[in-house]
Amino acid sequence: MTAHQILDGKLVSQELQTDIARKISKRLEGGFQPPGLAVVLVGNDEASKVYVNNKIRACERTGIRSAAHFLPRQTSAKALYALIDELNEDPEVHGILVQLPLPEHIDETEVTNRIDPDKDVDGFHARNVGHLALRQPGLRPCTPRGVMTLLNHYGIDPKGKHCVVVGASNIVGRPLMLEMLFAGATVTCCHRFTRNLDDHVSQADVLCVAVGNPNIVDATWIKKGAIVIDIGINRLTDGRLVGDVDFEVAAEQASWITPVPGGIGPMTVATLMQNTYEASL
Ligand code: GUN
Secondary structure (H helix, E strand, O other): OOOOEEOOHHHHHHHHHHHHHHHHHHHHHOOOOOOEEEEEEEOOOHHHHHHHHHHHHHHHHHOOEEEEEEEOOOOOHHHHHHHHHHHHHOOOOOEEEEOOOOOOOOOHHHHHHHOOHHHOOOOOOHHHHHHHHOOOOOOOOHHHHHHHHHHHHOOOOOOOOEEEEEOOOOOOHHHHHHHHHHOOOEEEEEOOOOOOHHHHHOOOOEEEEOOOOOOOOOHHHOOOOOEEEEOOOEEOOOOOEEOOOOHHHHHHHOOEEOOOOOOHHHHHHHHHHHHHHHHOO
């Protein structure tokens, strides 16, 4: 295997959480209340349960007060709105996160826009999306912000580089395009209708893949020396957890690469703590 360096999201997320814990304990000494995060999960999706539990554990590590609301799958939209309204009004709750995806009978856009935008630690509310697009201060989606924090930690500057983002979701692909654009990258976004995906991928100086499918991008397409950010998390039938990119093959080409697990996943969780802390100020 040729020389590649690991973008160690686990390590950097721990450093970020230690920094947040220190800031919170300092504020507690000053008589301030701890930040509070409400996490809402509707239904029994196994992956979502793991993510939610990771978020709650991170709250415990950083000194954020967390309240988990586990609701049955059949919960009506009306009942979910009532809970959100209550959390919006609660002065001890600074951040509200409704884990996605939601069951089909509940409209995700209606739900995310029901959350007080000042408590929208996911950065999914239309006001925060607008602020990000206009480059105004606001809460920014955790995964894209976590990607930028990780690159910054390793002194990697996207300015002038060609960044290819594969995937155009609300949660990752689109906000990540904007983050990269504002960092001075030339951005290409590939999606389900993109033709000749191999041509685009092979031109990437920074390749970010956020599809949720390990069979879309062939790692042999990757340019020598590229920086590879793998945002996918996929559970294979044999139980293994893998990203969207074949790590062994991509590592042959890459100068820097994120592992899965231990790359962007922990950065998302640490960034949620950062957003919750900032929302409490
Ligand atoms: N589902 C997958 N990623 C996320 C995320 O960052 N936030 C929420 N709320 N749901 C998700």
